[in-house]
Amino acid sequence: xxxxxxxxxxxxxxxxxxxxxxxxxxxxxxxxxxxxxxxxxxxxxxxxxxxxxxxxxxxxxxxxxxxxxxxxxxxxxxxxxxxxxxxxxxxxxxxxxxxxxxxxxxxxxxxxxxxxxxxxxxxxxxxxxxxxxxxxxxxxxxxxxxxxxxxxxxxxxxxxxxxxxxxxxxxxxxxxxxxxxxxxxxxxxxxxxxxxxxxxxxx
Numbered sequence: 001x002x003x004x005x006x007x008x009x010x011x012x013x014x015x016x017x018x019x020x021x022x023x024x025x026x027x028x029x030x031x032x033x034x035x036x037x038x039x040x041x042x043x044x045x046x047x048x049x050x051x052x053x054x055x056x057x058x059x060x061x062x063x064x065x066x067x068x069x070x071x072x073x074x075x076x077x078x079x080x081x082x083x084x085x086x087x088x089x090x091x092x093x094x095x096x097x098x099x100x101x102x103x104x105x106x107x108x109x110x111x112x113x114x115x116x117x118x119x120x121x122x123x124x125x126x127x128x129x130x131x132x133x134x135x136x137x138x139x140x141x142x143x144x145x146x147x148x149x150x151x152x153x154x155x156x157x158x159x160x161x162x163x164x165x166x167x168x169x170x171x172x173x174x175x176x177x178x179x180x181x182x183x184x185x186x187x188x189x190x191x192x193x194x195x196x197x198x199x200x201x202x203x
Contacts, residue, residue, distance in 0.1 A: 010030070011034055014037065033047070034050065052074060055078045059081055062082065067095040073099060077103075077106055080106055133172070135163075135168065146159055147195055154195060155196035157196075
């Protein structure tokens with residue numbers, strides 16, 4: 001996608017992996033001065049080549065690096081979910097307001113044509129009032145930090161379940177008043193030691 005876009009380009013990277021640095025440096029012809037690690041990240045404020053920072057770290061690290069990016073005077077795109085607590089989200093918003101930079105969350109489906117169309121049909125009541133929405137999403141290949149609650153903040157709801165929650169919100173134009181949730185049984189207790197394997201909820 002980065003190679004195909006006409007409106008932006010990859011100017012630099014932040015990584016703690018030398019292997020990734022060499023690969024991306026070659027693939028995107030990155031200048032050495034635009035390559036950072038997590039120790040010198042804050043010095044990115046002095047780099048005029050970089051306008052926007054895209055935070056794609058594990059969920060529990062979103063707040064810290066969005067706030068640091070904002071304080072460096074850079075606009076920020078943060079991968080979904082925004083953060084793992086409401087307080088962290090509020091801190092991220094406040095940091096961006098204070099720094100007068102823009103903050104966007106990398107959730108794309110409310111810009112996707114089919115999603116826009118179904119939301120329009122629902123709000124115009126083309127087929128009557130929406131009474132109930134059933135949504136499901138799953139990912140069998142979850143691995144790495146997504147299975148560590150300290151990094152992920154939770155299991156499938158924090159990962160792909162967000163698509164179901166947001167679909168209900170923008171299709172109906174309503175916000176949930178109450179939520180009821182149940183964790184499903186674990187088929188692999190070792191793999192899902194700290195996060196739920198499945199979750200169902202009603203709102």
